[in-house]
Amino acid sequence: MLKVPQYVDKITPYVTGKPIEELERELGISRSVKLASNENPLGPSPLAIDEIAKHTGTLHRYPDGGAYALRSALAKAHGVDIEEVIVGQGSNELIDIAVRAFQTPGDETIMGSPSFAVYYISSAKAGGVPVQVPLTKDYRLDLKGMAEKITSKTKIICIANPNNPTGTIVTKDELREFFAGLPDNILVIMDEAYYEYAAGETYPDSMEHFREGRDILILRTFSKAYGLAGLRIGYGIANKTITGAMNKIREPFNTSTLAQMAAIAALKDVQHLRRAVEINAQGMAYICKELKALGIDFVPSQTNFVYMDLKKNAMEIYNRLLKLGMIIRPMGLADTTTIRVTIGLPPENEQFIRTLKEVL
Numbered sequence: 553m554l555k556v557p558q559y560v561d562k563i564t565p566y567v568t569g570k571p572i573e574e575l576e577r578e579l580g581i582s583r584s585v586k587l588a589s590n591e592n593p594l595g596p597s598p599l600a601i602d603e604i605a606k607h608t609g610t611l612h613r614y615p616d617g618g619a620y621a622l623r624s625a626l627a628k629a630h631g632v633d634i635e636e637v638i639v640g641q642g643s644n645e646l647i648d649i650a651v652r653a654f655q656t657p658g659d660e661t662i663m664g665s666p667s668f669a670v671y672y673i674s675s676a677k678a679g680g681v682p683v684q685v686p687l688t689k690d691y692r693l694d695l696k697g698m699a700e701k702i703t704s705k706t707k708i709i710c711i712a713n714p715n716n717p718t719g720t721i722v723t724k725d726e727l728r729e730f731f732a733g734l735p736d737n738i739l740v741i742m743d744e745a746y747y748e749y750a751a752g753e754t755y756p757d758s759m760e761h762f763r764e765g766r767d768i769l770i771l772r773t774f775s776k777a778y779g780l781a782g783l784r785i786g787y788g789i790a791n792k793t794i795t796g797a798m799n800k801i802r803e804p805f806n807t808s809t810l811a812q813m814a815a816i817a818a819l820k821d822v823q824h825l826r827r828a829v830e831i832n833a834q835g836m837a838y839i840c841k842e843l844k845a846l847g848i849d850f851v852p853s854q855t856n857f858v859y860m861d862l863k864k865n866a867m868e869i870y871n872r873l874l875k876l877g878m879i880i881r882p883m884g885l886a887d888t889t890t891i892r893v894t895i896g897l898p899p900e901n902e903q904f905i906r907t908l909k910e911v912l
């Protein structure tokens with residue numbers, strides 16, 4: 553009989569947020585609310601939608617495999633060379649490509665715990681050894697602890713900044729200190745999926761470390777604040793050695809025509825982005841105020857989601873919320889008590905608080 557290799561067999565697959573259609577089909581309900589995958593509740597940029605409509609007539613053609621127009625726009629926006637930009641099917645794919653390019657079987661990849669599950673899966677499925685370092689007491693990545701785990705086998709360090717699921721950041725000073733002590737044969741993946749929400753005084757400018765000549769891969773995405781999660785498009789900025797290696801691993805047509813075109817339009821729609829960040833800040837203030845009133849412990853967040861400890865079995869709460877048409881994310885193992893909730897539009901946030909009260 554065909555045998556699944558052990559390193560594949562032991563992988564726990566990524567659990568995605570439950571799609572609204574699936575819940576409604578299963579329960580025969582309608583008007584449910586999904587606050588589970590950190591999507592932009594405003595929807596896609598209208599400019600992106602128009603751009604998609606304009607390009608449907610060329611769908612019999614393969615996309616531009618080199619994504620020239622999008623990479624040019626991104627290179628210009630970031631003041632880098634086009635060869636220093638790579639685009640992927642979400643930043644997810646770029647994590648996977650980078651790991652396959654730089655981690656060989658038996659090598660170690662260091663990450664936080666809990667942090668974005670894709671780092672673990674990508675490392676393990678390429679035959680690597682994921683090294684998980686617990687967060688600090690205040691739910692932040694422990695950069696010092698991660699640096700202490702570096703061995704001669706370490707090839708990659710994954711820094712989700714802000715971290716998912718906790719919504720916390722490592723600061724400018726902490727990151728500078730980390731880079732100062734870093735051996736020079738390690739790739740640092742700075743995963744900045746929530747960059748647009750996090751920008752502030754103490755949030756690091758990772759481009760500074762790129763310009764210093766570090767082996768750093770900065771990842772951003774159109775899935776979160778830009779509202780294009782369904783198109784699957786993200787990008788990375790890194791030196792040409794890194795993008796060059798990644799381009800050898802990448803599928804030739806890894807991003808679609810519509811995704812490339814919509815991303816260019818979304819990048820230009822500054823107004824839509826600003827509205828998304830504003831409505832998120834208002835929703836975040838509301839949710840935090842209500843959680844405080846309910847006496848629920850939560851972690852102050854620099855993203856569009858909140859991590860909270862309900863002190864009750866999270867799977868049970870999750871299932872009861874589902875029955876009321878509210879989709880959130882229970883985090884971690886079956887016995888944990890924490891959930892992650894995405895900030896929605898005001899009525900969605902109110903509905904979350906109402907259903908949470910009911911369930912508790």
Ligand SMILES: *Cc1c(COP(=O)(O)O)cnc(C)c1O
Nearest residue numbers: 642643644668716745773775786
């Ligand atoms: C959502 C997310 C991503 C990437 O999502 P894509 O849709 O693949 O671009 C990457 N990292 C973190 C930490 C995320 O939360």
